[in-house]
Amino acid sequence: MNIKFEDLKEKKVLVTGATRGIGRAIIESLAKQGAHVVFNYRAGKEDIANEIREELMKLGASTATPIKFDVTDTAQIKESLDSFVKEYGVIEGLVNNAGISRDQLVLRMKEEDVSATLDANLKGSIMVCQALSRGFLKAENASVVNISSVVGLMGNAGQIAYAASKAGMIGLTKSLAKELGAKNVRCNAICPGFIATDMTDSLKEETKESYLSGIPMKRFGSTQEVSNLVNFLLSNASSYITGETIKIDGGLYI
Numbered sequence: 731m732n733i734k735f736e737d738l739k740e741k742k743v744l745v746t747g748a749t750r751g752i753g754r755a756i757i758e759s760l761a762k763q764g765a766h767v768v769f770n771y772r773a774g775k776e777d778i779a780n781e782i783r784e785e786l787m788k789l790g791a792s793t794a795t796p797i798k799f800d801v802t803d804t805a806q807i808k809e810s811l812d813s814f815v816k817e818y819g820v821i822e823g824l825v826n827n828a829g830i831s832r833d834q835l836v837l838r839m840k841e842e843d844v845s846a847t848l849d850a851n852l853k854g855s856i857m858v859c860q861a862l863s864r865g866f867l868k869a870e871n872a873s874v875v876n877i878s879s880v881v882g883l884m885g886n887a888g889q890i891a892y893a894a895s896k897a898g899m900i901g902l903t904k905s906l907a908k909e910l911g912a913k914n915v916r917c918n919a920i921c922p923g924f925i926a927t928d929m930t931d932s933l934k935e936e937t938k939e940s941y942l943s944g945i946p947m948k949r950f951g952s953t954q955e956v957s958n959l960v961n962f963l964l965s966n967a968s969s970y971i972t973g974e975t976i977k978i979d980g981g982l983y984i
């Protein structure tokens with residue numbers, strides 16, 4: 731079920747890491763709202779980006795604009811977003827979704843994996859927020875949604891860097907909400923639990939069963955359920971919600 735939010739029509743919304751998984755579902759859902767979907771992909775994925783653009787237009791996007799940058803490359807972020815804004819005007823919504831996980835127990839963790847995780851998930855999100863903030867101040871109802879994770883709230887063995895990066899995104903969310911709230915710029919974080927993506931599909935049956943036993947609702951979430959929450963937070967239906975962290979996890983972390 732794709733819940734309709736009328737004010738998302740023609741709203742310019744950037745989603746990072748949108749070539750697959752949750753990010754892909756979010757842009758498809760935004761296209762169905764009639765938004766101007768601005769979606770981010772990395773170098774080497776030009777063909778996929780063009781296919782996605784065509785698909786988004788078929789789904790109902792008012793416009794679909796692919797933007798190439800790596801969230802770990804601050805110069806690239808700034809250059810590509812500045813040139814978008816020059817051509818189309820300010821971006822009014824942002825979903826910081828791009829993320830990686832390089833899981834390892836503390837004793838085996840490599841420094842390069844810690845740096846890569848923090849750079850992509852946390853620093854990348856901060857730098858994209860910074861690149862767009864001047865425009866947010868000019869927009870009427872700007873809204874930022876940061877895709878954190880339940881492990882940012884509850885921690886997880888084997889995921890120290892990932893959990894730290896996701897907890898950091900919550901600090902980013904609350905701080906940006908405080909800095910820009912007076913200008914009607916909102917910022918919220920969502921914390922998904924297990925969401926059915928390629929990642930969960932490839933799990934062994936017994937691993938899936940063990941994860942499911944810890945979820946009161948006894949199922950993984952769907953990318954559509956995540957998209958519905960993201961759309962709500964981007965839209966004016968959530969106009970008095972900011973600095974909030976919302977779990978979407980079937981009760982995994984109660």
Ligand code: NDP
Pocket residue numbers: 746747748749750751752753770771772775799800801802827828829830850877878879880921922923924925926927928929
């Ligand atoms: P996927 O691994 O399926 O997709 C990640 C996306 O991020 C891809 O499009 C990838 O691009 C992109 N990406 C990764 N690094 C960069 C980078 N440096 N610059 C630009 N894009 C990048 O992940 P999911 O869809 O499962 O997860 C999406 C978000 O949701 C992540 O932040 C994740 O931490 C979070 N999350 C996911 C959960 C789940 O159960 N799936 C649970 C909780 C949180 P490319 O195709 O080029 O690799």
